[in-house]
Amino acid sequence: MNTNHSWKFFRAGGFDQVKLETGADLMALDQLDQKLWVALACPTTGLEFDQATLALIDTDKDGRVRAPELIAAVKWAGGLLKNPDDLIKGSPTLRLAAINEAAPEGKQIAAFARQVLGKTETADITIDEAMGAAQTFADQPFNGDGIVPADSASDDATKAVINDIIDCLGGEKGTCGKLGVSQAKVDQFFAEAAAYAEWWKKAEGDSRILPLGLNTEAAAAAVKGVKAKVDDFFARCRLAAFDPRSVNALNRDEKEFVALGTKDLTTTHADIASFPLAQVGADQALPLTRGVNPAWADALAKLYADAVKPLLGDKTSLTEADWAALLAKLAPFDAWSGSKAGGAVEKIGLARVRQILATKARETLTALIAKDKEKEGHAQAVIGLNRLVRYHRDLGKLCNNFVNFRDFYGRKDKAIFQAGTLYLDQRSCDLCLTVEDAGKHATMAALAGTYLAYCDCYRKGSGEKLQIVAAFTGGDSDNLMVGRNGIFYDRKGRDWDATITKIVDNPISIRQAFWSPYKKLVRMIEEMAAKRAAAAEASADAKLAETAQSVASGEAPKPAAPPKTKFDTGTLAAIGLVFSTLLAALGGIFGKILGLSWWQIPLLFVLILLAISAPSMIIAWLKLRRRNLGPILDANGWAVNAKAKINVPFGGSLTGVAALPPGSQRDLMDPFAEKKSPWPKIILVLIVLAIAGYFLFPKQRDCLLDRLGIGTKKPAKVEPAAPAPAAPTDATTQPADTEK
Numbered sequence: 001m002n003t004n005h006s007w008k009f010f011r012a013g014g015f016d017q018v019k020l021e022t023g024a025d026l027m028a029l030d031q032l033d034q035k036l037w038v039a040l041a042c043p044t045t046g047l048e049f050d051q052a053t054l055a056l057i058d059t060d061k062d063g064r065v066r067a068p069e070l071i072a073a074v075k076w077a078g079g080l081l082k083n084p085d086d087l088i089k090g091s092p093t094l095r096l097a098a099i100n101e102a103a104p105e106g107k108q109i110a111a112f113a114r115q116v117l118g119k120t121e122t123a124d125i126t127i128d129e130a131m132g133a134a135q136t137f138a139d140q141p142f143n144g145d146g147i148v149p150a151d152s153a154s155d156d157a158t159k160a161v162i163n164d165i166i167d168c169l170g171g172e173k174g175t176c177g178k179l180g181v182s183q184a185k186v187d188q189f190f191a192e193a194a195a196y197a198e199w200w201k202k203a204e205g206d207s208r209i210l211p212l213g214l215n216t217e218a219a220a221a222a223v224k225g226v227k228a229k230v231d232d233f234f235a236r237c238r239l240a241a242f243d244p245r246s247v248n249a250l251n252r253d254e255k256e257f258v259a260l261g262t263k264d265l266t267t268t269h270a271d272i273a274s275f276p277l278a279q280v281g282a283d284q285a286l287p288l289t290r291g292v293n294p295a296w297a298d299a300l301a302k303l304y305a306d307a308v309k310p311l312l313g314d315k316t317s318l319t320e321a322d323w324a325a326l327l328a329k330l331a332p333f334d335a336w337s338g339s340k341a342g343g344a345v346e347k348i349g350l351a352r353v354r355q356i357l358a359t360k361a362r363e364t365l366t367a368l369i370a371k372d373k374e375k376e377g378h379a380q381a382v383i384g385l386n387r388l389v390r391y392h393r394d395l396g397k398l399c400n401n402f403v404n405f406r407d408f409y410g411r412k413d414k415a416i417f418q419a420g421t422l423y424l425d426q427r428s429c430d431l432c433l434t435v436e437d438a439g440k441h442a443t444m445a446a447l448a449g450t451y452l453a454y455c456d457c458y459r460k461g462s463g464e465k466l467q468i469v470a471a472f473t474g475g476d477s478d479n480l481m482v483g484r485n486g487i488f489y490d491r492k493g494r495d496w497d498a499t500i501t502k503i504v505d506n507p508i509s510i511r512q513a514f515w516s517p518y519k520k521l522v523r524m525i526e527e528m529a530a531k532r533a534a535a536a537e538a539s540a541d542a543k544l545a546e547t548a549q550s551v552a553s554g555e556a557p558k559p560a561a562p563p564k565t566k567f568d569t570g571t572l573a574a575i576g577l578v579f580s581t582l583l584a585a586l587g588g589i590f591g592k593i594l595g596l597s598w599w600q601i602p603l604l605f606v607l608i609l610l611a612i613s614a615p616s617m618i619i620a621w622l623k624l625r626r627r628n629l630g631p632i633l634d635a636n637g638w639a640v641n642a643k644a645k646i647n648v649p650f651g652g653s654l655t656g657v658a659a660l661p662p663g664s665q666r667d668l669m670d671p672f673a674e675k676k677s678p679w680p681k682i683i684l685v686l687i688v689l690a691i692a693g694y695f696l697f698p699k700q701r702d703c704l705l706d707r708l709g710i711g712t713k714k715p716a717k718v719e720p721a722a723p724a725p726a727a728p729t730d731a732t733t734q735p736a737d738t739e740k
Contacts (some may be wrong), residue, residue: 005031012409013629014645020399020406023084026074029403034067038644039402041066042417043637046434048491049401049416053394056387064637070402077391080106080384090396093124094389105384112381127393130386137382139176142372144379147172149180152368161361164352165189168345175379186365189345193353196342200350208332212310219307220330220337226277226299227327233277233286234320241282250280285317405644408629411653414491417633422455422470422498424486425479426658429453431471431629431646432488433636438467438502444635445469445504449626450646451477452504457488457496466496469632472508473651507624509648624648 005028008019018036020026034040041064044054057065057073078084082100096119100106113119116133137143141152150162162181165171169189171179181189203209210216236250252275260271273295278287288304308315311329312322340346345353400406401416408415414430422429435441438454445452450471457466468488472480480503488498629644646654660666693700 004028007032013405013642013650014647015642017404017406017409017642020396020403021088023078023081023087026087026396026399027078027084029074029399030071032403035641037067037403038405038640038642039633039638040641041637041639042402046436046636047416048414048419049398050390050394053390053398056390057398065398065402066639070398073391074395074399077388077395079103080109080388081392086392088396090393092393093126094392095122095124097121099388105380108377108381109385109388112378112385116382125385125389127386127389130382130389134175134382134386137175137378140375142375143175144372144375144377145175146369146373146376147174147180147182148365148368148372149174149176149178151178152180152372153364157359158361158364158368161356161359161365164348164356168192168347175383181365181369183366183369186362186369190357190362192342192344193357194342196345196353197350197357199339199341203333203336206332209336210333211329215306215310216330216333219310220333222299222303222306223326223330226296226303229277229296230286230318230323233280234323236276236280237282237284237320240280240284244282247281251276285319286323287317289316405629408644409650417636417638418491419468420488420490422453422468422486422488424453424470424484424498424500425475427472427475428656429470429472429654430656431473431654432468433632435467435469435636438469441469441635442502442504445632447631448628449506449624450504450628450632451480451506451508452632453480453500454502454504455486455488455498456501457498459494459496464496466490468498471632471646471651472655473627473646474655475508475657477505477508506627509624624651627651 005024007025008021009016010019011017016036017038018025018032044051044058044063044065047054054065055061057069059069059072074087077087080100080103081087082098086098096110096113099110099113101110112133113125116137117125117129119125141149148162150159150166153159153162165181165185166179169185169192172182172185174180212219240247240250256271263271272293275293275295277293277296277300278284278291288300288308292300304316307326307330308318308322311326315322318326342353397407397416401408405415407413408418417433418430419432419434422432435454442452442454448471450473453470453472455468455470457468458464466488480500482500482503484500486498486500488496490496624647627646629646630640630642633640
């Protein structure tokens with residue numbers, strides 16, 4: 001990268017962007033490495049930007065503005081201004097004193113503004129004035145564009161020649177919007193006319209080439225129109241002479257005529273035209289008037305009138321030898337026709353060509369074009385003035401939406417690709433773009449990792465239609481679905497009815513991802529309950545219909561069948577064992593929970609919530625980090641050169657979520673609110689009291705838990721018993737013997 005200019009950069013969207021703060025920055029754009037440009041191309045339509053300016057910058061007229069074209073426009077405009085800083089300001093008017101008259105084109109433009117518009121040095125030139133001057137000058141007969149329309153000629157003969165040239169070679173549209181001819185077209189026409197006349201001159205007087213004079217061309221055309229079918233006929237006749245058994249097949253099978261009989265026929269029907277010209281037979285002559293295929297009757301009649309009768313005499317049929325003789329007589333004409341020159345002017349005919357060549361039409365047209373060229377300096381001045389005033393207003397803004405995305409990331413003004421604001425589901429979406437084909441657009445835009453809603457917009461009063469795509473970067477997606485309606489406000493403040501027609505689903509926020517598992521669980525339970533309720537309702541309706549039918553027929557309703565036992569004793573025992581095991585496990589879990597300290601219990605619940613929500617939150621975080629504006633713009637025809645991120649803080653600024661204004665007062669009394677059951681509050685109070693009692697009354701807690709079998713204390717240690725005293729040895733102490 002050339003370092004002659006000192007650049008400044010700012011960071012936004014996760015990447016460095018160049019600052020364009022002065023005219024010198026703009027004039028040095030050709031020195032800025034294009035790898036540092038945010039975009040390298042943009043479309044000339046579908047943007048909130050003056051399309052006339054974009055059309056002027058788009059010099060190759062391919063519908064896209066590319067980096068070299070933008071650089072050329074900046075260089076041109078900056079060179080015609082005394083101070084290129086004026087391009088950054090973007091004023092809608094251009095002061096005459098600001099034009100650099102040291103440049104030859106600048107001097108022309110300034111002189112035109114003084115002489116034609118009557119401007120002084122301190123006067124401002126508006127875009128409307130520049131456009132009006134350009135239109136007024138363009139409407140003049142001679143406006144310096146080098147193209148002369150027919151109405152610029154003073155005599156009918158010259159006007160007719162101009163129209164003939166346009167008819168043969170096509171016209172060129174001048175600045176006035178009318179078709180005319182340039183010097184190049186005039187030279188081409190007269191060269192073609194001279195070649196065409198010379199080509200005809202070679203054939204005139206030669207009876208071999210023109211055996212019928214000027215009528216030979218019609219005879220050759222008549223022969224050419226039927227040659228393939230006539231050759232086919234005589235080939236079939238030769239085959240019939242070779243083997244008579246082939247005659248029926250060569251004349252087509254009867255089944256084919258049967259098939260034709262089932263159709264609505266005309267003489268030009270394609271199936272009829274595929275049949276031979278006439279009945280095929282050995283050495284058969286071709287009839288020209290009677291007994292011919294009706295699909296070819298007109299062509300054969302023309303052959304007879306234009307070629308056979310003038311060249312061969314009054315023959316109502318042709319033998320193969322006659323046909324060969326006819327082709328031989330027209331062979332020189334066919335060879336001469338193959339060397340045709342000046343065919344572009346053939347449509348006006350030889351007589352008209354010779355008539356034009358015999359006049360001084362070429363000199364007259366050349367003089368008219370030269371007279372128009374005398375105004376070329378004025379034309380360049382008026383076109384240059386219109387272009388300069390537009391560039392003076394628009395180039396700075398375009399550069400700050402092309403070389404960098406200052407307007408988009410600065411959030412002070414909308415970028416040129418932002419079409420307006422969509423209001424839907426208590427949100428306002430600022431990142432809205434126009435779309436030509438939602439299906440093709442979504443294929444590329446899906447790579448942006450952004451939640452996108454495609455909408456069809458209508459204005460009933462005017463009948464206008466519009467397709468947009470809106471990025472939702474705040475709130476949640478619970479109530480966003482195809483068919484929802486909203487209001488779209490374009491950049492002109494006009495409102496459109498908007499309906500969602502397609503959604504590209506991606507995470508909107510981490511908060512939404514946190515609650516996503518629980519919402520899915522609730523939806524699953526609701527769907528299961530709805531299915532069971534629907535099944536039960538269907539069963540009840542069937543029983544009711546059966547009973548009603550029995551009553552209507554006078555029959556006694558069938559007694560209900562005794563309920564069948566669904567489970568046997570073994571099954572019930574197994575279920576009881578499962579429940580007892582489950583209760584024991586839950587008892588152990590709650591015992592462990594209740595054995596925790598008071599501050600550990602809330603932490604445990606937080607960890608459980610995180611364990612459930614963490615996977616979806618991590619996935620959402622990874623996807624939100626990849627949100628990128630580039631694919632959305634690329635789908636609209638841009639060539640975005642950077643990974644323009646839409647991170648969470650910036651994305652939050654692109655979507656406004658409904659919030660009460662500061663200082664608002666709320667009346668929380670809802671007269672139509674549903675009556676709430678007191679039991680949730682009672683249960684909550686009991687849980688709080690139980691937890692408080694658990695920590696405030698430890699002795700009673702331990703006693704209760706021991707009785708429930710889920711005590712938290714360890715069993716007391718059992719002390720060993722004291723040894724028994726020794727037995728006395730004195731005789732008196734001995735027990736007396738007892739009899740058994």
